[in-house]
Each structure stands twice: as structure tokens, then as C-alpha cells.
Amino acid sequence: QVQLVQSGAEVKKPGASVEVSCKASGFTFTDYYIHWVRQAPGQGLEWMGWVNPNSGGTNYAQRFQGRVTMTRDTSINTAYLELSRLRSDDTAVYYCAREDTDMVTFPKTAPNDYWGQGTLVTVSS
Amino acid sequence: DIVMTQSPDSLAVSLGERATINCKSSQSVLYAFNNKNYLSWFQQRPGQPPKLLIYWASTRESGVPDRFSGSGSGTDFTLTISSLQAEDVAVYYCQQYYNTPRTFGQGTKVEIK
Numbered sequence: 250q251v252q253l254v255q256s257g258a259e260v261k262k263p264g265a266s267v268e269v270s271c272k273a274s275g276f277t278f279t280d281y282y283i284h285w286v287r288q289a290p291g292q293g294l295e296w297m298g299w300v301n302p303n304s305g306g307t308n309y310a311q312r313f314q315g316r317v318t319m320t321r322d323t324s325i326n327t328a329y330l331e332l333s334r335l336r337s338d339d340t341a342v343y344y345c346a347r348e349d350t351d352m353v354t355f356p357k358t359a360p361n362d363y364w365g366q367g368t369l370v371t372v373s374s
Numbered sequence: 375d376i377v378m379t380q381s382p383d384s385l386a387v388s389l390g391e392r393a394t395i396n397c398k399s400s401q402s403v404l405y406a407f408n409n410k411n412y413l414s415w416f417q418q419r420p421g422q423p424p425k426l427l428i429y430w431a432s433t434r435e436s437g438v439p440d441r442f443s444g445s446g447s448g449t450d451f452t453l454t455i456s457s458l459q460a461e462d463v464a465v466y467y468c469q470q471y472y473n474t475p476r477t478f479g480q481g482t483k484v485e486i487k
Contacts, residue, residue: 284476286424294416294424294467296476310475344423348471357405358471360414360429367423 251275253283253345253365260371266333269368271345273326279303281347283328284361285319289341299348300328335372342367376400376470380479386487393455395482397468402448405472412472415444415453418481419464427466428453460486 256270271283285297298309300319307319318331328345346361377400387393403412411431416424426435428444431451441456455462463486468479 293481294469294478296474296478299474308474346424356408356410358412358473360426360471361424361469361476362426362429362435364423364425 251347251363253347253363255343255345255365255368258369258371260373261335263335263337263372263374265335265372266331267335267370269330269343269345269370271328271330271365273328273347276347278321278326279323280351281349283319283321284346284348285330286344286346286361286364287341288344288367289338292341295341297330297343301350302328303350332370335370337372340370340372342369344368375475376403376472376477378468378470378477378479380466380468380482382482383480384483384485386485387455387458388487389460390457391487393458393462393484395453395466395468395484397446397451397453397479399449399451399470403470403472404448411447411451412470413444413446413451414469414471415442416467416469417462417464418467424467455484458484458486 252274254272259267261267279302282299284299300307302321321328344367345365349359379398381396413431415428418424427438432444443454445452465481465483467481
């Protein structure tokens with residue numbers, strides 16, 4: 250069955266960096282973009298960007314440009330989110346989610362159909 | 375960026391009654407090539423990740439109960455729960471995936487009256 254399993258909770262100090270992983274199973278990793286979405290405590294959902302596991306190409310939300318890096322390791326079917334220069338308002342649950350790249354079934358783009366369980370990142374001094 | 379606005383922010387509905395949530399986008403999410411609206415609805419229960427309910431504005435994801443339905447086109451969309459069940463208590467989000475950045479509505483909290 251399709252699964253996206255994320256790494257465990259992190260506590261970081263302001264100014265530090267954090268890396269969250271998302272391990273995929275049950276589907277062909279290189280056939281799906283991996284998106285990252287975050288949710289601050291009690292707040293809504295915020296899209297951060299995606300990585301194309303096939304090419305390594307990325308597309309980041311402008312507000313995170315310069316602070317975010319999304320990568321992948323196809324040998325272990327895992328995508329990574331790194332966020333640097335952390336601030337207290339980066340405290341959030343970070344989710345990965347997949348998007349089908351089949352342009353016949355989904356011309357232009359596809360919805361995010363499966364999500365990881367989420368990783369809580371707490372930024373506190 | 376496309377701004378997504380949901381209404382209401384919260385609603386309380388009796389068990390077995392209808393719940394209706396609206397979502398408006400600041401620009402059309404209708405793709406003329408295939409005449410599809412690039413609009414999803416998600417359900418998020420407390421402590422859980424979002425779950426895809428509806429995509430292309432009205433296509434139910436596999437396994438989603440048929441009491442959930444989506445409608446609308448262009449800039450105005452609706453999610454309807456025809457007969458509210460206890461397990462439907464959650465926050466519901468619309469999302470446009472017409473272009474990036476993908477944007478979400480602020481969420482609508484559904485409770486039991």
C-alpha cells in the first residue's frame with residue numbers, strides 16, 4: 250500500500266537548520282512529485298514547494314526562497330526538506346504529500362492524494 | 375498568488391443533516407484544455423494529516439463515502455456533506471492546484487449541533 254513515512258519530531262534553536270525526511274513505499278517514487286506543506290499550531294495549511302524525484306528539479310514558494318532546500322535520494326526512495334535560519338514562527342507540523350506526474354491522466358497538474366503523517370518542528374531558545 | 379476564501383469559518387450541524395461549505399478563488403481555476411477545475415477538498419481530523427476527499431472540484435477520491443460531494447466551476451465551489459455523521463467532525467480545506475504556489479482556504483470547522 251502507498252505510504253509516506255516521515256522522520257520524528259525535532260527541537261531546534263533559532264538560527265539553526267532542520268532536515269525532515271519522507272520515505273516512500275508502495276509506488277514508483279520517480280513517477281510522483283513530492284510536495285511539502287506546513288501547518289503552524291492551530292493554523293491552516295501552507296504550501297512550501299515540491300521536488301521532482303526523477304530529475305531533482307524543484308519549485309519553491311517565493312516566501313521560502315533562499316531558506317529552503319528540497320532534495321531526494323532515489324536509491325532509498327526518500328525525499329528531504331531542509332529549512333535554514335529557523336525562527337520561532339517556523340514552529341509547525343511539516344507534511345510531505347505526493348503528486349502524480351502522469352500527464353495523460355492528469356494534464357497540467359494533479360492533486361496531492363497521499364500525505365505523510367507529519368513531523369513537528371519546534372523552534373525555541 | 376490565487377487567494378482562496380472559505381465560508382463559513384465554522385458551522386454546527388445536527389447528525390443526519392446537511393452541511394455546506396463554500397470556497398471562492400480570486401481567479402478562475404478552470405483549465406480550458408480539458409474543461410477541468412483544478413480544485414481539491416481535504417478533510418483534516420485532529421492530529422491527522424489532511425485526507426483528499428474531492429479533486430477536479432467534483433470527483434470523489436476512491437473510498438470516500440458518497441455523502442460527500444463537490445460542485446462549482448470557475449471561481450465558486452461548494453462541498454456538501456448530505457447527511458452528517460459523527461466521524462465527519464473535522465476541519466475542511468479547499469485547495470487550488472491550478473498553479474503554484476498551491477494555495478488553501480483558511481479552513482472550515484464542522485461540529486455536531
